[in-house]
Structures are given as structure tokens and as C-alpha cells.
Amino acid sequence: MAVIANNCPQHRVAVVDINAARVAAWQSDRLPIYEPGLDEIVRRARDKNLFFSTEIDRHIAEADIIFVSVNTPTKTFGRGAGRAADLQDWEKTARQILENSTSPKIVVEKSTLPVRTAEAMERILDSNSKGMRFDIVSNPEFLAEGTAIRDMQNPDRVLIGGRETPSGQKAVQAIVDIYAQWVPSERIVTTNLWSSELSKLVANAFLAQRISSINAISALCEKTEADVSEVAHAIGMDSRIGSRFLRASVGFGGSCFKKDILNLVYLCEHYGLQEVGDYWKQVVEMNEYQQARFVSNMVLSMFNTVAGKRIALLGAAFKANTNDTRESPALNVCRALLEERAEIVISDPHALDNARADLGDAAQHVTFEPDPYAAAEGAHAIAILTEWPHFIELDYEAIFRSMIKPAFIFDGRNILDHTRLHAMGFNVYAIGRPPLTNFVVNGTEANV
Numbered sequence: 403m404a405v406i407a408n409n410c411p412q413h414r415v416a417v418v419d420i421n422a423a424r425v426a427a428w429q430s431d432r433l434p435i436y437e438p439g440l441d442e443i444v445r446r447a448r449d450k451n452l453f454f455s456t457e458i459d460r461h462i463a464e465a466d467i468i469f470v471s472v473n474t475p476t477k478t479f480g481r482g483a484g485r486a487a488d489l490q491d492w493e494k495t496a497r498q499i500l501e502n503s504t505s506p507k508i509v510v511e512k513s514t515l516p517v518r519t520a521e522a523m524e525r526i527l528d529s530n531s532k533g534m535r536f537d538i539v540s541n542p543e544f545l546a547e548g549t550a551i552r553d554m555q556n557p558d559r560v561l562i563g564g565r566e567t568p569s570g571q572k573a574v575q576a577i578v579d580i581y582a583q584w585v586p587s588e589r590i591v592t593t594n595l596w597s598s599e600l601s602k603l604v605a606n607a608f609l610a611q612r613i614s615s616i617n618a619i620s621a622l623c624e625k626t627e628a629d630v631s632e633v634a635h636a637i638g639m640d641s642r643i644g645s646r647f648l649r650a651s652v653g654f655g656g657s658c659f660k661k662d663i664l665n666l667v668y669l670c671e672h673y674g675l676q677e678v679g680d681y682w683k684q685v686v687e688m689n690e691y692q693q694a695r696f697v698s699n700m701v702l703s704m705f706n707t708v709a710g711k712r713i714a715l716l717g718a719a720f721k722a723n724t725n726d727t728r729e730s731p732a733l734n735v736c737r738a739l740l741e742e743r744a745e746i747v748i749s750d751p752h753a754l755d756n757a758r759a760d761l762g763d764a765a766q767h768v769t770f771e772p773d774p775y776a777a778a779e780g781a782h783a784i785a786i787l788t789e790w791p792h793f794i795e796l797d798y799e800a801i802f803r804s805m806i807k808p809a810f811i812f813d814g815r816n817i818l819d820h821t822r823l824h825a826m827g828f829n830v831y832a833i834g835r836p837p838l839t840n841f842v843v844n845g846t847e848a849n850v
């Protein structure tokens with residue numbers, strides 16, 4: 403909304419939320435999320451044509467267009483638990499819109515929703531006796547955290563789906579006109595409602611599938627003499643495959659991939675397409691396997707036990723340049739190592755508060771240390787779990803000296819110079835490469 407406000411000075415944008423503390427934070431100098439470039443654009447538009455408020459009813463009444471971006475987490479109860487989307491908040495919002503509207507409105511689905519949700523929303527909104535017209539438009543978001551402003555300012559495409567009726571098409575055009583202020587027209591794609599809703603789920607499923615595919619191959623590389631980065635580079639040069647999203651890692655995280663794929667799986671099952679659902683479910687299962695495999699590699703290589711050993715986890719965020727820890731592989735690795743009774747220290751430049759909150763009860767067994775050098779001091783092992791660029795720049799000689807020997811490093815993001823670390827004396831375990839160890843067996847160096 404801040405990007406829209408910046409590009410469309412003729413429009414007044416009000417962001418409303420039930421959470422007063424969060425609204426207050428948006429109005430302050432300390433925004434509630436860390437996102438490069440966000441502070442600047444919020445500051446530029448705030449109190450000019452961008453407002454933050456808890457007065458939801460008033461702003462609903464005043465608005466011509468309402469973007470609904472409420473949470474749609476995975477259902478934890480009842481039918482579809484663990485897979486289907488929980489649409490409580492969406493439905494409540496639709497009812498609230500209905501209650502407070504006195505003029506026709508365009509309601510835009512911005513939250514990621516199961517296919518055909520728009521239909522249910524239309525039914526609720528059309529149930530009014532005031533004779534008011536509501537048009538539902540689907541406008542899924544494709545920005546990624548950490549590059550959100552850049553993605554929004556310069557999107558690959560903007561997708562807008564609507565009903566094929568005259569009024570539906572007028573609503574689509576109204577949303578096209580907003581984006582056309584800064585997005586070239588050939589990048590604005592219009593479709594029917596269902597294609598738009600489904601495309602969002604499918605885009606995330608395809609992206610996640612690439613990561614699970616390369617991660618599957620990384621397991622094979624570790625057993626052979628192949629190097630997954632070389633394989634990714636070689637296959638990515640085929641323009642039909644492309645080079646992006648082929649970085650093998652400890653696994654993908656974030657609030658979207660897993661949730662959206664499970665949602666897709668549920669949808670397939672709902673329509674009796676069991677095989678199709680199973681196919682996509684495997685993307686999530688491979689991701690879980692990759693994280694479990696990372697932890698068992700750690701335990702096995704550290705002589706089958708990490709109990710009582712200090713392990714420094716560098717990174718808590720699910721990716722660099724965000725403070726978001728939702729579904730972060732770092733926290734899954736942390737939980738698994740706690741079960742092995744390791745002594746865990748986590749270091750992250752921006753995500754420690756969220757990590758503490760997300761870990762819940764487990765947080766009491768974890769030390770949160772912003773300084774990576776202090777985290778590594780006295781540790782048996784360090785594990786890189788988020789690709790923060792400054793982890794590459796650390797003084798690993800100094801870190802090595804401060805650690806217990808033999809010192810282990812597990813690079814879950816393949817961002818470090820492994821040969822250099824090996825030469826310093828580290829036992830280095832990367833993703834999709836054979837380990838580089840410094841163990842000495844019977845007087846000769848042995849690769850174990």
C-alpha cells in the first residue's frame with residue numbers, strides 16, 4: 403500500500419488493522435517489520451496520502467476500493483486440518499464490509515486464497531438487502547520478503563482477475579488503472595477470477611518445487627563426487643530451465659510456500675485428484691527431509707552425539723534481509739538439536755525477537771546472542787542457517803581459535819569459502835558437496 407501511495411498521489415490510501423500496537427508502530431519511527439527500502443517510502447507518503455488507523459468501520463464506509471490482506475493460515479482444526487486454509491478472518495472481514503458499506507465497492511482479494519473463494523465472498527456480500535453492488539477482484543501478490551519494495555516497484559507481472567460481466571470488467575479496469583501508474587501495460591495481465599486465484603498457488607508451488615528438486619539432488623551429490631553448485635550452474639544455463647531458484651539449501655521456509663502447496667494439495671483432493679495432490683505434497687515432504695537430513699548429518703559427524711555440546715546457529719530468519727522467522731528452517735534445526743540435548747546459541751542481526759516468540763516454550767533453553775563471535779565462542783560447531791551477507795565476511799580464523807576442537811562448520815546455505823575454512827582447520831560440511839575434514843587417522847589425514 404505504501405508503494406501504491408507513492409506512485410498514485412491522486413489516491414488516498416488508509417491501512418487499517420485491529421492490532422492497535424501494530425498501527426502505532428506503523429505511525430512511529432520504528433516500523434514493525436524489517437524490509438530494505440520500506441522506511442523511506444512509508445516516511446515519504448505517511449500523513450500525505452498514506453494513513454494508518456484502527457478505525458476500520460469508518461474507512462470501510464469511506465473507501466471505493468478495499469484490498470483485503472488478512473491472514474489465511476493453515477487450518478488447525480476440523481475438516482482439512484493441517485492443509486486447508488482457515489478463512490475465518492476473510493469471512494469476518496467480508497461481513498464487516500457488508501455491515502459498514504453505504505455505497506458500491508470493489509473488494510480486492512490480496513490474501514492468498516483457495517480457488518473459488520471469491521464465489522463464497524460474493525455470496526456473503528450479495529446477501530445485503532441494501533441493493534448495493536460489490537465487485538470481487540483477485541489481485542494476488544508476488545513480491546518476496548527482503549526484496550519487497552523492489553519487486554513491487556518493478557514487478558515481473560501484475561495479475562488481476564475478475565468476473566467476465568460488464569461490472570466485473572469495470573472493476574478489473576479500476577485496479578489496472580492503479581498499477582498502470584508505474585507498471586508497463588504489457589506486464590499487467592488480466593484473467594478470470596479462478597485463473598488468478600489458482601495462478602498464485604501454482605507460482606509458489608513451482609518455485610518451491612525447484613528448491614526441493616535441487617535439494618533432492620544435493621543428497622545424491624553428497625554421496626558421489628558431484629558438487630550441487632556445479633550441477634545447478636550446468637543445468638541452469640539451459641534457457642529452458644533457467645538459473646534462478648536453484649540454490650540448494652537446508653530447505654525453504656517462509657509463511658507462503660508450505661501453506662500454499664498444502665492448500666493446493668487440499669484442493670486437488672477435494673476434486674478427487676489424489677495423484678495430483680500426492681505429486682505436489684512430495685515438494686513439502688522433500689523439504690522436511692532436507693532439514694531432517696541436515697540435523698542427522700550434524701549429529702553423525704559429531705561422533706553420534708551433540709548432547710551437552712554448545713552449537714552456534716548463525717541465522718534465524720527464513721532468508722536474508724528479513725526479520726521474519728515463520729517456518730524458518732533455522733528454527734526447525736534448532737528444535738531438532740534441542741531434542742538431541744545440544745546447548746543452542748542463536749545469532750541473527752534482525753530476527754532474534756521473532757525467533758524467541760516463534761520458539762515458544764523451547765526459547766527458555768536457547769541463548770539469543772546478536773554478536774556472532776560471542777555465539778561461536780566455546781562452541782563445538784557452528785551452522786549457517788540464513789544467507790546474511792555479513793556471515794561471509796566474519797573473521798573465521800578468530801572464530802576457529804575461540805572454538806572447542808575439533809571444530810565443525812555446517813554451511814546450510816553454501817555461502818562460505820569451504821576450501822579456505824578447511825585449510826584453517828575446520829571440518830566443513832556443506833550442502834551437496836562431499837565433506838572436507840581434518841581428522842587424522844593413524845598419522846595420515848583422512849576424509850571421514
Ligand code: UGA
Nearest residue numbers: 543544545546547647648649651653654655656658720721
Ligand atoms: C515467496 C515467493 O518467491 C513470492 O513470489 C511470493 O509472493 C511469496 O512467497 C508469497 O507468497 O507471499 P518469500 O517466501 O518471501 O516469497 O521468499 P523466497 O525468496 O521465495 O524464499 C523462500 C524460501 O526459499 C527461503 O527460505 C529461501 O532461503 C529459500 N530458497 C530460495 C532456497 O532455499 N533456494 C533458492 O534457490 C531460493
